[in-house]
Amino acid sequence: MLKLSTLSLAVLALCTLPACTATGPTAAASMATAASAAASAATFDRSGEDLAVRPQDDLFRAANGEWLKNTPIPADKASYGNFSQMADRADARVRTLVEALSKGQYRSGSNEQKIAAYFRAFTDEAAMDKAGKTPLQPLLAQAQGLRSAADVARLMGQLQGVTSVPLALDVQPDPKSPQMNLPLTWQSGLGLPNREYYFSKDARMAKARGAYLAYLQTLFRLQGDRRHAARSARDVMQLETRLAKAQWTEVANRDAQKTWNPRTRAELIAQAPGLDWAGFFQAAHMGALERLNVSQPDYVKALAQAVREVPARTWSLYYQARLMDSYANLLSKPWRDARFAFRGKALQGREQPMPRWQQGIDALDAALGEAVGQQYVARYFPADHKARMQQLVANLLKAYGDSIDGLSWMSPATKAKAREKLAKYTTKIGYPDTWRDYSGLTVKDGDPVGNAERAGQFEHLRVAAKMGKPVDRSEWLMSPQTVNAYYNPAMNEIVFPAAILEPPFFDMAADDAANYGAIGAIIGHEISHGFDDQGAQYDGDGKLDNWWTPEDAQAFKALGDRLVAQYAAYEPLPGHKVNGELTLGENIADLSGLQIAYKAWKLSLNGATPPVINGLSGDQRFFYSFAHAWRSKYRDELQLQLLTADPHSPPEFRANGTVMNHDAFEAAFGVKPGDRMYKAPADRIRIW
Incomplete structure (x- = not known):
């Protein structure tokens, strides 16, 4: 399944x-x-x-x-x-459609133009090799500038949809009033598949932990931190292990009653002190939030404590690691190879990456899925x-x-x-x-990192805009x-x-x-x-x-x-x-x-x-x-x-x-x- x-x-x-x-x-x-x-x-x-x-x-x-x-x-x-x-x-089939679009001339800002430009940028590995790590630098600079716990909270809000962060925000039907949308929090932000990988004594999982630590070191070295890469990787691993310890098991997460924990904004702030909740929600474009479902309350409390106690420098390294991991496949070959060695080979046993064109189709589905789908059903669904x-x-x-x-x-x-x-x-x-409206999404030729970042932000903003509104059935x-x-x-x-x-x-x-x-x-x-x-x-x-x-x-x-x-x-x-x-x-x-x-x-x-x-x-x-x-x-x-x-x-x-x-x-x-x-x-x- x-x-x-x-x-x-x-x-x-x-x-x-x-x-x-x-x-x-x-x-x-x-x-x-x-x-x-x-x-x-x-x-x-x-x-x-x-x-x-x-x-x-x-x-x-x-x-x-x-x-x-x-x-x-x-x-x-x-x-x-x-x-x-x-x-x-x-x-x-989608490749056939997309490659045909790539040969045509379409109005700037049309779905056809965006599909073609997104795919071209994603599959141009020669351009990525030439650009190196430069396209990621603006995002990394945000993480490198952390100085306080308040900065940590704001960046966690700002990066919603851009990369994996410790606390994800979503908007879904209110379980008790399903005709209306309600925000919720969900535990997130681990580099390994789930909490079990951080603690299990199983030899396979221990091997995966070793591969992850080596991957983190490689990322920091590629970024230019050759002298302290090993220490930076250990600091990130230690913080993630702390987060994993507080996270719920997969069995607990599928329990509809356990994960239904409505809170007012004031109750959340009182129960999970240490995190600048106002700054977090504002940065996530959900500043008007007054009520939400806190899916895993004790994890949120533990996260707030970690934000208060863990130095901003460590959080900076953590966010850098998450960004480098998320966008490595859109950078030069050493970055792409490092990501595949861990995510493809160590975690999944793949012997080689999927063809670049097929990776591009997957990326298109995440960014412009219904725009592509409109083309697909017109041709392939009688x-x-x-x-x-x-x-x-x-x-x-x-x-x-x-x-x-x-x-x-x-x-x-x-x-x-x-x-x-x-x-x-x-x-x-x-x-x-x-069909979904993608008019607010900007897609540029030759900008795979920017396209992915904007697509993630666009989707998060689309979801955030549903807060407090009737459910679109x-x-x-x-x-x-x-x-x-x-x-x-x-x-x-x-x-x-x-x-x-x-x-x-x-x-x-x-x-x-x-x-x-x-x-x-x-x-x-x-x-x-x-x-x-x-x-x-x-x-x-x-x-x-x-x-x-x-x-x-x-x-x-x-x-x-x-x-x-x-x-x-x-x-x-x-x-x-x-x-x-x-x-x-x-x-x-x-x-x-x-x-x-x-x-x-x-x-x-x-x-x-x-x-x-x-x-x-x-x-x-x-x-x-x-x-x-x-x-x-x-x-x-x-x-x-x-x-x-x-x-x-x-x-x-x-x-x-x-x-x-x-x-x-x-x-x-x-x-x-x-x-x-x-x-x-x-x-x-x-x-x-």
């Missing part, structure tokens, strides 16, 4: 549609007829399967074993599989894809409603609330109805060219960008068994996030509000505890097991999404029997398609990082761990006691 930086999103990701009505018998029958006609000529791609592995023992390897054995991870990637292959395809998705979503919502009605562990009162929430789901498919948090999807509990919406609605997840030529097993399970996954252990704490209007009876809440928790135990037994790397608590929400969504997708597929058949294709029954194709969707492999370095921070389980367990709880999987393949995929009916976990 993939992740968003915003804390409140559940990403795998997959989505739903607003004005979807449940598919009635006539529509379902027409879909089944169309599917049946297509299936008569359809094939089911079984390349990559390992016929020597029985699905009864290991569905993931039966479906993907030959691909896993014969497909190396490309040298420039830390992982490889369906998601990355689809992302490569989307990137290549209208019939959206119409077919609407049908799929309608069937899945209908199946989810039926499933709620049939729950044995939930009382009628809570069922009524659950159905009420489901009825209020909004679905967004493909692209936004209103038309806003998207991913670009159309992103291969991902998400559920947003504050909006009670599921969102599916255009780029994920492609083979192998969604294929207009495939039969419905394959589509429901892949994209259907993805849609079901995103719907289910509204009813996972965290999403279920929000009502249909996006309000953080308990709509459960105490008895039902306890029954739901008991089911979740069983899922925690199942996944905590999996060990992807020696000595490193899956964190069942961290991954609980995604595991609930995987499990429930697959079960709902299967029910929805059965509804779409309207009683018809699906044909046998390539030796597989409809049910078998459904489960094989689900396992095909998770076809991927990871380098150990990245896998380690994901196990400490990613709320998703590794792909193998997303496939096998899910289907083992599905009654229809046992029936489809005749799974029996003694088979490795067998789970006794009484032990199977059925939530939604």
Whole structure:
């Protein structure tokens, strides 16, 4: 799965549609007829399967074993599989569009001009080599000029969006009044992936710490601090370790109740003395802030104490390190090489950097994502894809409603609330109805550092301007060219960008068994996030509000505890097991999404029997398609990082761990006691 930086999103990701009505018998029958006609000529791609592995023992390897054995991870990637292959395809398409724009003549200030200029500047490595470190000097000068604790606070506000700082500011829907926006703080500012990397005795993490310290020394030497580079690096590492000690764990950070800590400005100042809060907010263009959510209160208190106690000189070195790290890839070759050696090789195991053009596409997505997306969907997203998705979503919502009605562990009162929430789901498919306005962003040829800095500032100002205003429910948090999807509990919406609605997840030529097993399970996954252990704490209007009876809440928790135990037994790397608590929400969504997708597929058949294709029954194709969707492999370095921070389980367990709880999987393949995929009916976990 993939992740968003915003804390409140559940990403795998997959989505739903607003004005979807449940598919009635006539529509379902027409879909089944169309599917049946297509299936008569359809094939089911079984390349990559390992016929020597029985699905009864290991569905993931039966479906993907030959691909896993014969497909190396490309040298420039830390992982490889369906998601990355689809992302490569989307990137290549964007490259075609961008290079065509680069050859044209466009009005200065137009989106076309900005896209072309941003990409040209980012990919001109010869110009970067000639410029050396000079483009970064104005930013570094700001950090070098710190003299007091007040300076430290103001620069932390000034650098919002420009680089990673210890306390990030965001604006999101107020959990208690989701129709209005509310500012929030979020812990940030570490150079290593998360707090665990600073303290774990694991040999791999100790090695990563050593690589980070060496990287910091290299940055300071490149900057010109050859004499004191080692000491400067140690000072930065010591400060970051202090910050990391105060930061919350990934498990605590996904708790919607723990991270809801509303404060007035006066309360924040009283509870976290030592930081010039007025200067911080003013520098961050949020000076009018009077109320906010302090997501991790004790961390904020510890940060304020650190600002008061740690010398300004050390904070100066810290900010310089963050800026050098953030912009090293836009400077001369020694800087680019140093950053890749740490972030690419040491942390992710990559053997070489991604092609510069592809790095440029990623940078464009961050800076001008919807401007690029507008070009993308005009060329690559046919209208019939959206119409077919609407049908799929309608069937899945209908199946989810039926499933709620049939729950044995939930009382009628809570069922009524659950159905009420489901009825209020909004679905967004493909692209936004209103495109983002980039007229306030200045992009210049030959200025990659300035372009990145201005893009970061522009985005921060866009977000800051939402403070205290009504929530814009038309806003998207991913670009159309992103291969991902998400559920947003504050909006009670599921969102599916255009780029994920492609083979192998969604294929207009495939039969419905394959589509429901892949994209259907993805849609079901995103719907289910509204009813996972965290999403279920929000009502249909996006309000953080308990709509459960105490008895039902306890029954739901008991089911979740069983899922925690199942996944905590999996060990992807020696000595490193899956964190069942961290991954609980995604595991609930995987499990429930697959079960709902299967029910929805059965509804779409309207009683018809699906044909046998390539030796597989409809049910078998459904489960094989689900396992095909998770076809991927990871380098150990990245896998380690994901196990400490990613709320998703590794792909193998997303496939096998899910289907083992599905009654229809046992029936489809005749799974029996003694088979490795067998789970006794009484032990199977059925939530939604």
